[in-house]
Amino acid sequence: MKILYITSAWMSFRDVLYNGKEDSNGMPAFENVLKKLINKGYEIDMLVYNLFQEDFKKQLNIKSTWLKKINIIRVENIETRNGILKPVYMINGFYKIYKATKDILKENKYDFIYGHGALADAASLVARKYEIPFGSRRYGETLWDLIEKKGYMYAFFSHIEQIIGYKIKKSFLIATNDGSNMDKCYDKICKNKNNYRFYHLVNGVDTINLTLDEKIKICSDITKGRQYILYVARITNWKRQDLAVQLVYYLMKNNVDIDLLLIGQSDSNGYLEKIKDIAAKLGVSERVKYLGIKNKKEIYALAENACANLFFYDVCNLGNVFHETLSVGGIVIGKNDGSLDKFIINNENGFLINNIQESVLIIKKLISNKEYYNEIKKRAIETSKMKMLSWDDRSNIELEIIKNAITAKG
Numbered sequence: 068m069k070i071l072y073i074t075s076a077w078m079s080f081r082d083v084l085y086n087g088k089e090d091s092n093g094m095p096a097f098e099n100v101l102k103k104l105i106n107k108g109y110e111i112d113m114l115v116y117n118l119f120q121e122d123f124k125k126q127l128n129i130k131s132t133w134l135k136k137i138n139i140i141r142v143e144n145i146e147t148r149n150g151i152l153k154p155v156y157m158i159n160g161f162y163k164i165y166k167a168t169k170d171i172l173k174e175n176k177y178d179f180i181y182g183h184g185a186l187a188d189a190a191s192l193v194a195r196k197y198e199i200p201f202g203s204r205r206y207g208e209t210l211w212d213l214i215e216k217k218g219y220m221y222a223f224f225s226h227i228e229q230i231i232g233y234k235i236k237k238s239f240l241i242a243t244n245d246g247s248n249m250d251k252c253y254d255k256i257c258k259n260k261n262n263y264r265f266y267h268l269v270n271g272v273d274t275i276n277l278t279l280d281e282k283i284k285i286c287s288d289i290t291k292g293r294q295y296i297l298y299v300a301r302i303t304n305w306k307r308q309d310l311a312v313q314l315v316y317y318l319m320k321n322n323v324d325i326d327l328l329l330i331g332q333s334d335s336n337g338y339l340e341k342i343k344d345i346a347a348k349l350g351v352s353e354r355v356k357y358l359g360i361k362n363k364k365e366i367y368a369l370a371e372n373a374c375a376n377l378f379f380y381d382v383c384n385l386g387n388v389f390h391e392t393l394s395v396g397g398i399v400i401g402k403n404d405g406s407l408d409k410f411i412i413n414n415e416n417g418f419l420i421n422n423i424q425e426s427v428l429i430i431k432k433l434i435s436n437k438e439y440y441n442e443i444k445k446r447a448i449e450t451s452k453m454k455m456l457s458w459d460d461r462s463n464i465e466l467e468i469i470k471n472a473i474t475a476k477g
Contacts, residue, residue, distance in 0.1 A: 068108075068109050068110070068178045068179070068473065069109070069110040069111075069112070069175075069176065069177050069178050069179075070104065070109055070110070070111050070112070070177060070178065070179045070180070070181055070469075071111075071112050071113075071114065071168075071171065071172075071175070071177045071179075071180045071181070071190075072101070072111050072112065072113045072114070072137070072181050072183070073113075073114045073116070073164065073168065073180065073181065073182045073183065073187040073190050074097070074113065074114075074115060074116070074182075074183040074184065074187065075115070075116050075117070075118060075183065075184040075186070075187070076115050076116070076117040076118070076119065076122065076142075077094060077097070077184070078093070078301065078332060078334075079091035079092045079093040079094055079332065080094065080097070081119065081122060083129070083131050083134055084115065084127055084128075084129065084134075085122060085125045085126075085127065085128050086128060087128045087129070087130040087131075088130075088131065089130070089131050089132065090131065092332065092360050092362075093301075093332075093387070094206070094387075095270070095271075095273075095387055095458060096206065096243060096270050096271075096387070097183065097204075097206070099271070099458045099461075099462050100462045100465050100466070101133075101137075102133050103459075103462045103463075103466060104466065104469075105133060105136050105137070107466065111136075111137045111138070112137070112138045112139075112140050112171070112175065112177070113137050113138065113139045113140065114140065114141050114142075114143065114164075114167055114168065114171060114190075115139060115141070115142045115143070116142075116143045116144075116145050116160070116163075116164055116167075116184075116186060116187070117142055117143065117144050117145065118145055118147055118160075120144075120146065120147075122144075123144045127139065127142070140171060140175075141167055141170075141171065143163050143164060143167045145159075145160035145163055145164075145186070146159075146160075147160070153224075153225060154224050154225070154227040157186070157227050157228040158227065158228075160186050160228065161186055161189045161228055161231070162189070164186055164187060164189040164190060165189040165190065165192055165193060168180070168189070168190040168193045168194075169193045172193060172194075172197050172199075177199055178199070178200075178473050179199065179200050179201075179202065179469060179472065179473050180194045180199055180200070180201045180202075181201075181202050181204065181469070182201065182202070182203050182204065183203075183204045183206075184204075184205070184206075185205065185226075185228045185229040185231075185232035186228050186232070187203065187232075188203055188228075188231070188232035188235045188237070191203070191235050191236065191237045192235065194237075195236070200238045200472040200473055200475065201237045201238055202237060202238050202239045202240075202241070202468070202469060202472055203232065203235075203237050203239070203240040203241070203263075204240075204241050205232070205240060205241070205242045205243070205249060206242075206243050206245075207243055207245045207246075207247045207382070207383040207386060208229060208247050208249060208252070208382075209247065209305060209381070209382050209383075210222060210226050210229050210230075210247075210249075210252050211247060211248035211249065211251050211252050211382075212247070212248075212381060212382045213225065213226065214252070214255065219255070229252075230256055233252060233253060233256040233257060234256060234257065234262070235262075236262045236263060237262070237263045238263060238264070238472035238475070239263050239264040239265070239266060239468055239472055240253070240263055240264070240265050240266070241266045241268055241465060241468065242265070242266070242267050242268070243268065243269075243270060244267045244268055244269045244270075244385065245269075245270070245383045245384075245385045245386045245406075246382065246383050246384045246385035246386070246404070246405075246406025246407070247382045247383040247406075248382075249267065250265070250267045253265050253267075264468075266468060268461070268464065268465070269385070269390075269455075269456075269461075270386070270387055270390060270458075270461060271390075271455065271456045271457055271458035271459070271460065271461030271462065272387075272390040272391055272393075272394050272451065272455045272456075272457070272458065273457055273458045273459075274367070274391075274394045274395060275363055275364055275367050277364060277367065277368055281364070281368070282368045282371065282372065285364065285365050285368040285369070286368055286369060286372050289328070289358065289365065289369065290326065290328070290369075293325075293326050294324070294325045294326065294374055294434065295325060295326040295327065295328050295369075295373055295374065296311070296314070296315075296325060296326070296327055296328070296373055296374050296375045296376070296377060296430065297328050297330070297369055297370055297373040297375070297376045297377070297397075298311045298327065298328065298329050298330070298331075298376075298377045298379075299330045299331060299366055299370070299376070299388045299392075300330075300331045300380065300388060301331045301332050301333075301334065302329065302331050302332065302333040302334060302338055302339045302342070302357070303333075303334040303336060303338055304336070304338050305380060305381040305382065306331075306379075306380050306381075307379045307380055307381060308329055308338075308342050309341070309342060309345055310377075310379040310423055311327055311329070311377050311379060312327065312342060312345050312346050312349065312351065312355055313345075313349070313423050314327070314377070314423050314426050314427070315327045315346075315349075315351045315354050315355060316349040316350070316351050317423065317424060317426075317427050318427055318430060318431075319350075319351060319354070321427050321431065323427075323430065323431060323434065324354075325354065325374065325430070326354050326355075326356055327351075327354060327355045327356065328356055328358055328369065328373075329342070329355070329356065329357045329358065330358050330359070330360070330361050330366060330369075331360070332359075332360055333357075333359075339357065342355070342357075343355075343357075366388075366391070367391065367395050370391065370392045370395055370397035371395040371396055371397055371444075373397060373398065374398065374430055374433055374434060375398045375399075375400045375418075375426070375429070375430055375433060376392045376397045376398060376399055376400070377400055377401075377426075378399060378400070378401035378402065378407070379401070379402055379423075380402070382406075383406070384401050384402055384404070384406045384407055385406045385407055385410070389401070389407070389410075390451070390455060393410065393416075393417070393447050393448075393450060393451040393455075394448065394451040394455065395448070396444035396445065396447045396448040397444075397447065398417065398418075398433060398440065398443055398444060398447070399411060399416075399417035399418065399447065400417070400418045400420060400426050400429060400430075401417065401418070401419055401420070402419070402420065403419035403420055403421050407419060409454070410450055410454060411450075415443075415446055416443060416446035416447045416449070416450045417443065417447060
């Protein structure tokens with residue numbers, strides 16, 4: 068079986084494409100499924116579309132053992148703009164992927180085309196002409212949040228590629244169930260039209276087994292023995308690290324001396340500097356520590372031993388970091404926005420808050436009552452084991468959907 072994989076050079080994947088990294092630092096939903104397809108013997112060609120202008124002149128620098136098994140046949144650079152010209156540039160990007168796919172299909176034959184990200188749905192228009200089944204994969208989006216806050220027409224013109232992608236006919240669409248409500252987007256945009264099968268799937272989770280000595284060393288080296296709360300997320304506006312900085316300030320006012328550890332890749336949008344400015348104005352700069360990118364072992368050890376792990380994002384709190392945190396018994400304090408309701412029962416296996424000040428009393432109790440802290444951790448692990456699939460099992464579900472699409476065509 069031969070597959071054409073169409074994907075954006077999303078943030079962490081860029082490190083594998085251009086910086087010679089073995090694995091990306093994020094998006095296991097992308098990487099795990101792709102690796103499984105390779106291991107199952109699928110032949111994969113890849114069309115990469117690149118939205119980061121700083122990478123346009125870069126040469127591919129692939130040293131990853133698994134990615135070397137894939138034939139990257141084309142990289143399509145797509146310029147983007149914000150503001151009034153954004154939809155024009157997105158439509159142009161849509162056309163460029165359409166044309167690139169058309170060129171590729173003139174020279175190659177495929178059993179299936181898999182498009183990742185909204186712009187990749189342009190390839191479905193070409194796939195239909197060649198009678199090749201096309202599947203679409205969408206990850207966390209802010210579209211529903213935008214529709215609710217500013218209305219459908221505003222969302223249409225500011226995210227035209229996403230809405231067009233929902234409408235286009237295909238074999239299936241797999242959307243990540245991460246709290247961003249892509250099922251609601253599908254219902255509103257498609258209005259029960261049976262253009263394809265829609266799957267709203269929760270990601271999988273795998274734990275890393277560390278010895279007690281390894282955990283102690285990791286935490287000691289990074290924290291220097293200080294109490295800390297942890298925030299693992301890309302440093303960007305809607306992830307709301309500013310709220311975590313405010314929490315440290317409120318804790319300080321309540322005589323709780325604690326550090327905030329921020330882990331994640333920083334977008335080049337000035338938000339990290341804004342975070343530092345807020346910390347300085349609130350007088351907590353010494354307590355707010357940006358650690359950059361850390362590996363999985365370090366994140367798992369820190370999450371397990373943190374006084375609390377914070378999930379204050381505007382959307383998508385039910386992401387990979389949440390599942391990984393819960394799996395090791397990390398104490399979760401998350402926004403009470405409905406996204407975590409299927410996993411967190413407030414005050415039993417984690418906490419759901421309506422405002423930042425509520426977190427202060429929670430953290431004070433967790434620090435002062437070790438038995439209570441350990442009971443929450445125990446229930447978190449039990450919840451994860453009961454409700455979560457391993458990444459191997461979750462990936463198998465996606466492969467089965469792909470195989471069914473290919474079989475249906477045959």
